[in-house]
Amino acid sequence: MPNWFRGAVVVLAAALAGCTAPPPGPEPTAAPTGIATDPGPYDSGPVAAPATGARLGAWVKPRVWGQNGRRAAVTGYEESLDRSLDIVNTYRRFDEEFLTLTDREFMARGVTVMLSWASGDTRSIVEGHHDDLIRAQARRVRAAQRPVLLRYRWEMDRPNLRATMWSGADFVAAWRHTRRIFDEERVTNASWVWCPTAEGFVRGDAPDFYPGDDAVDWTCVDVYAGQRFRSLAELMDPFLRWAAARPKPIIVGEFGVAREWGSAGRAAWLRDAAVLFKANPQIKAVAYFESDPDGNPPKGQFQLSDDPPAFAAFTELARDPYFNPAG
Numbered sequence: 001m002p003n004w005f006r007g008a009v010v011v012l013a014a015a016l017a018g019c020t021a022p023p024p025g026p027e028p029t030a031a032p033t034g035i036a037t038d039p040g041p042y043d044s045g046p047v048a049a050p051a052t053g054a055r056l057g058a059w060v061k062p063r064v065w066g067q068n069g070r071r072a073a074v075t076g077y078e079e080s081l082d083r084s085l086d087i088v089n090t091y092r093r094f095d096e097e098f099l100t101l102t103d104r105e106f107m108a109r110g111v112t113v114m115l116s117w118a119s120g121d122t123r124s125i126v127e128g129h130h131d132d133l134i135r136a137q138a139r140r141v142r143a144a145q146r147p148v149l150l151r152y153r154w155e156m157d158r159p160n161l162r163a164t165m166w167s168g169a170d171f172v173a174a175w176r177h178t179r180r181i182f183d184e185e186r187v188t189n190a191s192w193v194w195c196p197t198a199e200g201f202v203r204g205d206a207p208d209f210y211p212g213d214d215a216v217d218w219t220c221v222d223v224y225a226g227q228r229f230r231s232l233a234e235l236m237d238p239f240l241r242w243a244a245a246r247p248k249p250i251i252v253g254e255f256g257v258a259r260e261w262g263s264a265g266r267a268a269w270l271r272d273a274a275v276l277f278k279a280n281p282q283i284k285a286v287a288y289f290e291s292d293p294d295g296n297p298p299k300g301q302f303q304l305s306d307d308p309p310a311f312a313a314f315t316e317l318a319r320d321p322y323f324n325p326a327g
């Protein structure tokens with residue numbers, strides 16, 4: 001076969017394969033350099049950071065919404081991992097009551113619930129229009145009598161939230177107003193988690209939303225290999241450089257690698273993620289986003305449990321003693 005013809009066949013075959021095959025995975029990366037290396041101890045509020053290692057958590061999307069569906073989703077996920085989660089993430093609208101039946105069940109068996117609480121318009125909060133609602137939520141948290149992670153208006157730096165966040169200064173004022181009400185209601189079992197996006201540190205605007213060291217217990221970031229397939233070390237680098245200067249433990253509030261990048265690529269990404277977390281001992285907790293959100297394209301689908309090679313890599317992380325700290 002002439003070389004020119006053989007080359008044409010190879011090109012055609014590659015083009016046809018590209019119609020159905022997933023994009024290639026990443027090349028293996030070198031061990032990441034530690035950036036956020038202060039191991040503590042920290043004043044992290046009532047949810048204490050482990051002395052060594054990092055706690056493991058997740059948001060697990062139920063197949064059927066409701067308390068039974070949520071219970072089945074979390075317990076089934078734990079059975080697949082052959083371990084309990086340390087942290088269960090849950091999402092609440094601004095006016096949605098805190099601490100459901102399943103939240104209380106999880107807490108009763110020693111799981112830390114992370115309440116990801118959406119907020120209203122920052123300026124209306126500062127003006128006091130929602131004080132009664134905020135007080136009611138504060139009382140529900142206090143009544144739980146167990147430590148919770150309160151992730152107030154996560155991803156507040158997203159451009160699509162600017163109409164209600166207004167500006168960094170407005171968000172900071174709303175955060176401090178809300179926390180003051182919790183203090184007035186004698187809530188002593190909530191650790192306040194400040195959680196912007198990794199992209200906000202690339203743009204440079206996320207730090208504008210930081211309420212200050214005196215008003216934050218844990219710093220946090222949400223980070224995905226979604227639209228752009230980059231290693232977690234690259235995606236988190238700007239945030240880690242910022243967080244390293246703060247005397248706070250870090251929680252990766254959401255992380256995920258999209259289905260679009262193929263099983264092998266996802267598995268490699270997750271193994272690299274475990275190395276990154278260990279290289280940065282200021283990271284004291286990580287929570288995977290185990291969900292294929294309705295209507296999202298493949299680059300917005302992050303569920304691992306139906307992708308055996310990728311889930312095997314995540315299971316390795318979950319069973320690693322580093323992510324099973326004592327105490």
